[in-house]
Amino acid sequence: MASMKLLLYPVNCVCTLLLLWTTACSVQKYVTTQPIRFVIINNTAPDSPYAAYDAQLATIIQSINNENPVFTIHSGNIVHGGTIAMGIHEKDIETQYKQFYRYCSKLNSILFTACGPLDTYNNSIRLYTRFTQKQAWYSFNYGSHHFIVLYSDDNNVLKLPQQELQWLHDDVKENQHTDKVVFCYFLPAIHKSNSQISVHNDYQHLHTMLKQYNVIAFIGVTGIPSPVTIDTIQYIPVPCDNTFTNKYKKAIRYYIVDFSSNYIKLVPRYL
Helix, strand or coil: CCCCCCEEEECCCCEECCCCCEECCCCCCCCCCCCEEEEEECCCCCCCCCCCCCCHHHHHHHHHHHHCCCEEEECCCCCCCECHHHCCCHHHHHHHHHHHHHHHCCCCCEEEECCCCCCCECCECHHHHHHHCCCCCEEEEECCEEEEECCCCCCCCCCCCHHHHHHHHHHHHHCCCCEEEEEEEECCCEEEECCEEEECHHHHHHHHHHHHCCEEEEEEEECCCCCEEECCEEEEECCCCCCCCCCCCCCEEEEEEEEECCEEEEEEEEC
C-alpha cells in the first residue's frame, strides 16, 4: 500500500493546499468552532468467515485510545460476510460480530459504523443492524459538526437507492448551516479528461446536492486512488490494511482526523 502524506484541507478561503495540491475553498462563511479529533478505521474483516480476528486488533484499539479521539468510525468491512451459497452460515457471521465487539469493549471513544460490502449476509444488512445498532444510513452531530453515514447497495461501486438519496437531500438541507462530512465505504468515481477532473456523470446529481448544502468532505475506503478536490468538496480515500497477512510489514491501520470549521487534516497511523 502506498504511503499517504499528511493532508491539510482549508475550506473557508482560497489558499494553497499544503504538501499535496492547490484547491479553491468555499466562500461560505462558517462560524468558528472548536476543532475535534476522531479516528477512521476499516477493513478489520478476518481473511475468511471462519477465521478469528488477529490479536493485534487489541493493540490497534489501545493505540486508538492513546490518541484520545472524541469518536471512532469504522467505515466498513467489519466482518467477512457472504451467502449461504458460499457455504457461509448465519452463525459464522454472528460469531465474527461478537468477537469484534468483544475487542471494541476496550475502546474508550464512541463507536460509529458504516456498512461495507463484506458486512452483509445473503445480501441483507439484518445482522449488521442487529449487532451495530445502526441503520444502513443515518447522521449524527458532535458539537456543531454534522456527520452523515451512507450505504451502497452495490458490492463494487457507490450506488445509493432513491429512498436514501431523498433522505440525504432532506438531511443536508436541514443541516445546511453546519460543517458536514460524509462517510461511506465507496467513493464516487472521478472522471479525468484534458487535464480536467470532475465527478463521473453517474454522480453529478449527488455532487451538486452536496455542494449546494456545503458538505466539506466525502471520506470513503475505495473508489478513487488518491484525494481530489472538486469545487468545494474534498473526496478522500482512507483505505486501511488490518489483515495482518504479513506480520512483519507496517501498514496503515487507522487515520487520525483533526477537523474544524476551516480545515480537515488526516494523518495515517502505521503499526
